[in-house]
Amino acid sequence: MTLFLRLLFRNRLAGFGAVVLGAIVVLAVLTPVLPLHPPNATDTANRFLRPLSEGHWLGTDHLGRDLLSRLLWGTRLSLAVGFAAAVIAAVLGAAIGIVAGYAGGRTDNVTMRGVDMLMAFPYILLALAIVAVLGPGLMNALIAVAVVNIPFFARNIRGVTVSLAHREFVDAARLSGLGHIRILTTEVLPNVVPVIVIAMSTTIGWMILETAGLSFLGLGSQPPQADLGSMLGEARGALITAPHTSVVPGVMILLIVMSINLLGDGVRDALDPRLRSGALARPMPATLVDRPAPPPPTGDGLLRIEGLRTDFRMGKRTGRAVGGVDLALAPGECVGLIGESGSGKSVTALSVMGLVPSPPGVISGGAVRLRGEDLVGAPYARLRALRGNKVAYIFQDPLSTLHPLYTIGEQLAEAIRVHHPVSRADAHARAVQLLDDVRIPNAARRAGAFPHELSGGMRQRVGIAMALANDPDIIIADEPTTALDVTVQAQVLRLLDDLRRSRGLAIVFITHDFGVVAQLCDRVAVMYAGRIVEEGPTEAILAAPAHPYTARLIACVPELGGGRRRLEAIPGLPPAVDALPPGCAFAPRCDRARDACRAGEIALEGATRRVRCLFPVAPPEAAR
Numbered sequence: 001m002t003l004f005l006r007l008l009f010r011n012r013l014a015g016f017g018a019v020v021l022g023a024i025v026v027l028a029v030l031t032p033v034l035p036l037h038p039p040n041a042t043d044t045a046n047r048f049l050r051p052l053s054e055g056h057w058l059g060t061d062h063l064g065r066d067l068l069s070r071l072l073w074g075t076r077l078s079l080a081v082g083f084a085a086a087v088i089a090a091v092l093g094a095a096i097g098i099v100a101g102y103a104g105g106r107t108d109n110v111t112m113r114g115v116d117m118l119m120a121f122p123y124i125l126l127a128l129a130i131v132a133v134l135g136p137g138l139m140n141a142l143i144a145v146a147v148v149n150i151p152f153f154a155r156n157i158r159g160v161t162v163s164l165a166h167r168e169f170v171d172a173a174r175l176s177g178l179g180h181i182r183i184l185t186t187e188v189l190p191n192v193v194p195v196i197v198i199a200m201s202t203t204i205g206w207m208i209l210e211t212a213g214l215s216f217l218g219l220g221s222q223p224p225q226a227d228l229g230s231m232l233g234e235a236r237g238a239l240i241t242a243p244h245t246s247v248v249p250g251v252m253i254l255l256i257v258m259s260i261n262l263l264g265d266g267v268r269d270a271l272d273p274r275l276r277s278g279a280l281a282r283p284m285p286a287t288l289v290d291r292p293a294p295p296p297p298t299g300d301g302l303l304r305i306e307g308l309r310t311d312f313r314m315g316k317r318t319g320r321a322v323g324g325v326d327l328a329l330a331p332g333e334c335v336g337l338i339g340e341s342g343s344g345k346s347v348t349a350l351s352v353m354g355l356v357p358s359p360p361g362v363i364s365g366g367a368v369r370l371r372g373e374d375l376v377g378a379p380y381a382r383l384r385a386l387r388g389n390k391v392a393y394i395f396q397d398p399l400s401t402l403h404p405l406y407t408i409g410e411q412l413a414e415a416i417r418v419h420h421p422v423s424r425a426d427a428h429a430r431a432v433q434l435l436d437d438v439r440i441p442n443a444a445r446r447a448g449a450f451p452h453e454l455s456g457g458m459r460q461r462v463g464i465a466m467a468l469a470n471d472p473d474i475i476i477a478d479e480p481t482t483a484l485d486v487t488v489q490a491q492v493l494r495l496l497d498d499l500r501r502s503r504g505l506a507i508v509f510i511t512h513d514f515g516v517v518a519q520l521c522d523r524v525a526v527m528y529a530g531r532i533v534e535e536g537p538t539e540a541i542l543a544a545p546a547h548p549y550t551a552r553l554i555a556c557v558p559e560l561g562g563g564r565r566r567l568e569a570i571p572g573l574p575p576a577v578d579a580l581p582p583g584c585a586f587a588p589r590c591d592r593a594r595d596a597c598r599a600g601e602i603a604l605e606g607a608t609r610r611v612r613c614l615f616p617v618a619p620p621e622a623a624r
């Protein structure tokens with residue numbers, strides 16, 4: 001609740017709406033105890049007094065009644081009627097929607113067609129018809145406005161319920177033997193309530209307007225009772241001669257509807273869990289950069305990551321996901337980036353092209369140089385020209401990166417046409433060629449397949465084809481084989497290796513599996529808690545790991561035919577990124593750690609093999 005309020009007030013406009021509406025509601029509630037003239041007391045001697053007259057702050061109307069008093073009593077009534085109508089419409093509409101959406105089939109069809117019929121009438125005509133049948137009066141106007149708005153709620157809630165009714169947790173509840181009523185009340189309803197609240201908060205203003213409209217036409221509140229609509233209606237005759245009589249209720253309606261709508265938008269945003277984590281801001285097109293000054297270049301090469309630091313700033317907490325990573329990539333080289341889950345591999349990879357979501361991500365130091373050009377803080381247009389064109393990504397789960405409604409051929413062609421002005425036919429031909437390159441059998445026909453028609457291994461091949469579409473120099477593959485079984489994994493790795501050799505691709509291969517690194521990578525960098533702890537040629541590191549962490553990671557890999565060796569898990573857990581220990585982050589889990597390890601910064605030392613450890617496992621000569 002406090003979180004909700006905090007989020008709500010972080011949105012300035014919503015806070016403003018809340019304050020204005022709050023003030024109006026307080027006034028309306030206090031109206032009976034305020035020292036006001038009686039709202040219906042006429043005084044024809046003092047007709048049309050101007051505002052700020054003696055005894056009448058807002059003046060008087062055509063019967064000499066005090067406008068301030070009528071305004072407050074009228075506001076009270078209009079708010080009450082609008083709110084009541086919204087509640088009635090929401091409850092009835094939601095009930096219809098939930099039942100229709102949950103029951104499905106004929107019940108759904110019959111009720112929703114009925115609702116559609118209601119919706120087919122222009123709403124004001126329908127409201128007029130209802131009032132005509134029931135007779136004029138505020139109560140009947142309320143009923144009319146509520147009825148007219150039921151279809152809106154019913155349709156919305158039905159849509160949400162339909163998508164919920166077959167979700168796994170509802171199926172699970174059904175399988176566990178719960179009855180329909182229990183499922184509706186405990187499983188479906190709690191998920192629908194936020195939608196109802198949101199729909200209500202955005203429509204109350206509308207309903208107040210509709211009620212005012214009916215009163216304006218003389219079909220709502222009856223004289224002498226004041227509500228905002230009838231006040232406007234009565235003032236119509238004197239619009240020119242005594243404009244204040246219409247301006248006063250008009251401004252009040254404006255204030256109420258505006259404040260409710262601003263507040264409603266704020267409520268919607270604050271209740272939306274997707275917007276919650278990043279507060280109310282949506283991710284920006286490129287990661288925010290907040291760094292002192294780029295470090296001087298330390299050499300050349302295709303890609304150099306130099307002292308890269310990426311933080312996640314969430315309120316007062318700062319998590320340093322990447323804490324000073326140096327990594328170089330030569331043309332045609334394959335570098336493995338390995339480490340436990342959460343060690344910062346993906347964030348490092350995403351930082352290269354400014355793809356870390358901001359907020360909360362911020363690149364707070366270092367540089368990423370592509371052929372000498374610093375990409376950190378490069379203009380968005382420049383990054384966009386490079387993304388997918390010079391540097392392409394392959395992600396773990398291709399199904400979540402492929403659009404479900406387009407064929408893979410169309411998606412490949414689109415990726416090509418983003419960066420190259422080629423005709424549709426040429427792009428398609430190239431797409432088929434790419435599918436062929438990644439060894440998809442019968443590529444021409446497969447190009448017409450949708451992502452769900454392919455197996456996991458096929459989809460990952462499509463992901464690779466997508467990355468190859470613009471002939472990039474660098475492919476960053478983030479655990480591309482983790483979701484695949486071992487035989488398919490072997491095929492995909494072979495494919496990547498072949499492509500690398502035939503096209504001269506440089507690859508950054510992220511994985512948590514030393515077996516994969518051994519097959520594919522020339523060099524490997526081991527990451528722990530956002531920093532590289534050891535780096536060097538794959539074979540040398542596999543043969544004689546220097547950092548205790550590397551040694552333990554290698555000991556975790558089972559070997560086929562390796563006998564009954566005991567696999568050693570690493571005790572303990574990686575540290576939280578917002579509470580990194582001083583000194584070596586691995587020290588708490590390390591059996592070789594001594595006091596010196598916990599004291600201060602430990603450098604990554606060495607030439608071809610570098611290690612960040614005071615007491616390496618392998619003898620220092622081998623390690624350096």
Ligand code: ADP
Pocket residue numbers: 312319321339340341342343344345346347348357360577
């Ligand atoms: P991995 O090595 O498994 O790829 P990541 O690079 O994804 O790990 O994550 C590194 C750290 O950054 C983790 O501690 C994770 O909790 C944190 N992190 C990643 N993405 C976000 C985010 N969007 N917001 C906050 N923290 C994040």
Ligand code: MG
Pocket residue numbers: 345346347478
């Ligand atoms: Mg990852």
